[in-house]
Amino acid sequence: MNWLAIKREAHFLLRKKQVVLILVAALALSLFAVWTGSKEVAQQHATIERLLKADAQDRQAVLEQQHDYGGVAYYSFHLTYSAPSPLAFASLGVRDVYPWKHRIRMLALEGQIHESDTENPELALAGRIDFAFVISVLAPFLLILLLHDLRASERAAGRLELLTISNASGAGLWLTRAMILSVTLGFALLLPFWIGAILHQVGWITGIGVTLLCLLYLGFWALLSYSVAKLPSPAPMLASILLGVWLITSYIVPAVGHVVIEKSITGPKGGDILMTQREAVNDAWDLPFSETFDPFVETHPEWENYTQMPSLFDWKWYYAFQQVGDQKAQALSEEYRRVAQEKYQLANLFAVRSPATALQRILSYWAQTDAEAAREYEQSVRNFHQSLREFYYPLLFKKPPFKREAIQQRPEFTPNRSTQTNASAG
């Protein structure tokens, strides 16, 4: 293989109408995916900006109206969110299925955290076209189209023998052609990604990582197509074999895996958590105060000596039974999350048999748009809610005189690690 041969073959291949058409289609698809992905990410950032502003105003208005700490806690909502990471434009992941924003308050958390402000379900069903989809599902298909008839087309044209004998190094010619086609396809697919990565200020390491991963993945499919293309069968037969592999690994394996996992792992229904929590909270109104304070003190021994009730209603009792409501639902809620986690982990077994799924999982993991990231966000909401409770309990139990300045110390929600808002993105 020398430079001259590469030039000659490239000149020959890139003049074929079909090849050009496929390369242009690849570039167009990738551009469209990156462009709409960037739009989507920009919309999410803008939404967060607007929400943050409205949220702060709303809390300020509440603070001015209220005259005790219990009332402030009851009426103050706090925005929690998880902003899209710089890489999110390339892999939108499951952000249209899992909630990434909530407004929560001091009441029982289990009643609030499962609310999802999700997107349009009909569009979620159709799915989105993002860079991850283009590279993991469409790219192998385009490679198959380009490479399956390397030899078969020449055979059909009656040139195979001539080409083989007139070439110095037998297989060299086919390898050169396959390389040229794969490399140009990879370039057409990755170019829009690189532009997007620069615009979104994706870190160097991540950018190179994604590029290498995509090249590895394309290399795998190129190698497979190249080897199958050696078989002495007509082109449609070769394409059928490759398409079969592609269809089974990309579509059938995950779909079957989904059924197997859904059937084999069952856990509590989400509705049970809400029901348990609701019964606990509402029953408390009619039960003796001790029924609330006993389990409360068990987890919060520091308030043991502050549980006397001055009247039939007191905020500390109200928030204590909200806490107890969460405590009663805790086991169910943990089990619910554990089952989801287990299903997701078990899915790895099927993902390793489906390169497309594996690639999509890795990309959405890096972009922090996968189910794991959604769970991490949920945990950050739980932690924040916990810190709110820790802030209010001394004020409710010790009852210092009401001072609006004391609220200045109230914890604020801070989003997770690298998902902080990046206003310049998009």
Added chain:
Amino acid sequence: MIATLLCIARDEWRYWRRSRLALSLLIIALILAIASVFVTHTSMQLEAEQRTHLQTLAQQKFADQPDRHPHRMVHYGHYVFRAPPPLSSLDPGIDPFTGTSVFLEGHRRNGATFSEQQQSSGLSWLGTLSPAFVMQLLTPLLLIVMGYGAMTREREAGTFDFLKVQGITPPYLIAGKGLALISAGLLVFSPFAIGAIWALINGAEGSATAMFLVSYVLYILIWSSLILLASTLSANNAASFSSLTCLWIVLCLVLPRIASNTATVVVASPGKLETDFAVLQELRKLGDGHNSNDPAFSALKSSLLAKYEVDKIEDLPVNFKGIVAQKSEAKLTKILNQFSEKQMQEAQDQANVARQFGWLSPAIAIQNASMKLAGTDLENYHRFLREAEAVRFSFVQSLNKLHAENVSYTDDANKYKDHETHHRAKVDAKNWQILDNFHFTPLAADQRISNSQLPLTQLLMLFLLCCGVTFFAGKRV
């Protein structure tokens, strides 16, 4: 004439039986179709049972609550569950992507919670193995592999001219091969049709089910004629095959996603959280329904005092707090409805943008027709949300009425003073029998059929177009 057609079709089947690839693919497709019908049917059946059970349980729990202040019951709230319609066992549509239950309480319009998708393995990112998925996506691919060579094969083998000489004109040949292809499609379709009969037994309406099946048959016809068209126009097998697979990937995989990307870019929908702020702003103007001393209610107070000719609210024959609760709930609901209608409209607008792509892709058209006829589309989901809201408003207002008429103002104002007043401010538990049985049913069959006019027209148009072009192409070769 007919005999020749059948002869051509039979010969095509003979060819498939001999080619191991076609035969094994057909068998795999059949197995997938049967498995998908069975699996989806059982899991939707289980879902339906569970949700109906939870619905009964929720009603029972509400009725079993002890003596309480009526406003406590307003916050105790109620749940409604969305029972899946019978045809969802063939096309679950958006069911896994939407919440299955809504918590109903006073002063708030909650969204549906707990969609199954959130609790899943994440493996279904390219689709679940539902019967609809098998029919819409996999069947066309099967037909392509079986039929790409229908015409080109004869051409490559040189038998095409031979047949012409024997008096078999190309349109005739195409029709015969089409017959074979359609019969293969219908074979894969048969488990689906059996599933439909199953759904019929489970209460699906005849007219909608028939339309549902017809739309799928149309879909098979469209693909069959597309395949024959490509095979007629292509010079050889290789060209026919690669153009058809490209067509499949564009129509079935790429366009539906392009449609949904376009929809979100064209129509922005701010989401529930954001409208909540707007709602809150409106609400502050209304006054807090928990606080009857809110100045927003002073006009109401003076008009009531004038009406009953008394000087103090304690002397009113009704509980002023209850009246305030009723009035403010009604006003608030009006605002909530206004905003949620706006939000639903936005979702609808987005979906409408995506649905227009059905003029280009039969896969999008069949997906929409199928969901609409099965009752698992966006409209039916919105119908559920509206019905849930009606239930919410009705039970909350019944409780507020109890609050106004069965609890005296003095007791109410002093309910936290001591145990005796606390007890007097309660209402007897037998008053909790205010809930009707709730069972969600999708739109009526004729309504669903008329709603699916657009995708059905798209399918019909694509069918006529494909057939027409194939016929003319056949005449010219």
